[in-house]
Amino acid sequence: LLARIRRYSDVMALPDSFIQKQQLDASMADTFLEHLCLLDIDQEPITARNTSIICTIGPASHSVPKLQEMVKAGMDIARLNFSHGTHQYHSESIRNIREAVETLTSDPLYYRPVAIALDTKGxxxxxxxxxxxxxxxxxxxxxxxxxxxxxxxxxxxxxxxxxxxxxxxxxxxxxxxxxxxxxxxxxxxxxxxxxxxxxxxxxxxxxxx
Known part of the structure; x- marks a missing residue:
């Protein structure tokens, strides 16, 4: 039976758009038995995150390269603390955040829209x-x-x-x-x-x- 199992990831021409490849062969099996045989225990599991990650942007995370790393690590919301820093500094932070996100638009694995939260000074x-x-x-x-x-x-x-x-x-x-x-x-x-x-x-x- 194993000799007859088809591995779609080896023979299919996948499109350019992002496709979740974890257990791709098993998900396209014709029968339940074939599905069980194609399950690969060595593949990285699919993770589903049900919460958002908020990161406070400061001097250590102000640059575009560092912001890119934070987006890749899962940042969903960039928080700016207006109790510290000038309006000019925070304006530059917003530009850097947008630039960091835009540079990842061509990478479907890491690209995600990032919201900007302004924590105003009371x-x-x-x-x-x-x-x-x-x-x-x-x-x-x-x-x-x-x-x-x-x-x-x-x-x-x-x-x-x-x-x-x-x-x-x-x-x-x-x-x-x-x-x-x-x-x-x-x-x-x-x-x-x-x-x-x-x-x-x-x-x-x-x-x-």
Whole structure:
């Protein structure tokens, strides 16, 4: 029986378009018995990926050759983080992504459309240095009064009684009884006393509230 089995991959003239060749002979068998005989356990299995791969594009993956490698490796979505880099830099990244994809259009094995996701920068308010050190720490005790300041002269003066923030308009945006979240300290603070356009005095509340 084995002598009579036809191997289509050896005798057929395959078209130029991409054809999945894994178990091609078995898939074109005339009978179930012939199909079983033509199954090749040494062939690479067919893999079906049911999820998308998102890759963040940074300085290490900005070039066209590196982007080509990422597309070949399975990248479906290229993410651009607008919290870092200029608009000109991200514009160049988009051009490089499109160029990398276009260079693979003639290769049906690796070509795939790649979406571009823009992770836009949301509003953020940052605290200053604690005692002038980037790795400084301060503990906010429940019930304590802390003053939030925005003056540039006090940028590096955050301590247990005072917290500097880089948003000058903050005093005009909050009111008495507002709750503020300072993620740096993982605490919820309560606006207690404060005059418009001046520094804010706050009371530390329970962080679980």
């Amino acid at each position: 509003p953020e308010i940052r605290t200053g240095l604690v005692h002038g050190h980037a790795d400084g720490e301060v503990k906010l005790e429940r019930g304590a009064l802390v003053q939030v300041v925005t003056g540039e002269a006090e940028r590096d003066g955050t301590d247990g009684a005072k917290v500097w923030m880089d948003y000058p308009s903050l005093p005009s945006c909050v009111h008495i009884c507002y709750l503020l979240h300072i993620y740096k300290f993982s605490e919820i603070i309560f606006v207690n006393i404060g005059l418009p356009l001046t520094d804010i005095s706050i009371m530390i509340m329970d962080k679980k509230r």
